[in-house]
Amino acid sequence: MIRFFNHNYFTYFSIGKYKKHQYIVQQETPVPYVHFVVKGLLRSFYVDQSGKSHILQFAMEDWWITDNQGFYKEENATLNIDCLEDAQTYYITLENRDQLCVALPKMEFFFLQKMTTGNIALQNRILSLMSKNSEERYLQFIQLYPDLIQRLPKTLVASYLGISRETLSRLSH
Amino acid sequence: MIRFFNHNYFTYFSIGKYKKHQYIVQQETPVPYVHFVVKGLLRSFYVDQSGKSHILQFAMEDWWITDNQGFYKEENATLNIDCLEDAQTYYITLENRDQLCVALPKMEFFFLQKMTTGNIALQNRILSLMSKNSEERYLQFIQLYPDLIQRLPKTLVASYLGISRETLSRLSH
DNA sequence: GATAAAGTGTGACCTAAATCACGTCAGTGG
């Protein structure tokens, strides 16, 4: 997917470099960009009324990340995005994305494909949350993202799976 | 959105009429179409190993429904779709959808928009499942789909919210 | 290299929601 960036796509994209713990998107502020991750590991998460964090998505190399609602509807973010490792991204505004699609119609198809794949993954996650218990969801996660899990503390995996740190700890035997 | 169907879109779409209880998609069989609902009410649901059903989506007038994974990846369905009321749909194959996009490039943008909106809704549902309790999810559902809820038995609402029939009953006071 | 901050395991206890088991009522279809 990196070969995706060989032309002068950089007319449309910019390069961003970020440090571990740095925020890229913050709740209640605008969301000007989608990011394509070149290097590093990020997460998007929601902080509820009681102050608990819930991880919606991780993003490592070659993944895309943003607060979709904020970005596409041009609203303030409901999510936060921060770096779990030092990171580098290529980012693009909504306007530039649209212009890129005009300049290169194949890109629209590409984004549609991306979005469709994302949809399928989200639907599966919903069904997983509704039909599987903690252990099953954990095993499924290991199986789906064997490479990701090595870079994540279990606390964060728990927060992604919707279970408590302690419960996850007891699962791992 | 109905005005969407005024040209000779019917070169691409077909008309389907179905009875209450009739299945449109069945687990383990191909998923040749996406359906645009003209009249009636359908649901897609997943049946887990223990035999419990989990509703992924409802679809009433002007909504689209299919098993995304089956349809876009051209695999067998993992979901079922059936009619909760007598229904009429316009349906289209993947091939025809692609040809429609070629003939009318605006359609591709339209589908991308649809998919993006769907994505946002799915992400919110995941966060809701992870951060809200039964009552909060129920209240949110009433607020999001006031028109839908009148046409649905509570048993099905419970199955959509990921809670038991009995728990939902006790919430309603 | 010392101090602080994350990450992890584990016991004790609590609670939201599931499960099981009834009973009632309305709609439908032979």
Next chain:
DNA sequence: CCACTGACGTGATTTAGGTCACACTTTATC
């Protein structure tokens, strides 16, 4: 018209997982 099925409410009991509290280890940070 009667029998069956689905919708709904409600009590009693169980249980998966959350919460709280503590100890220990590893990793950052000045």
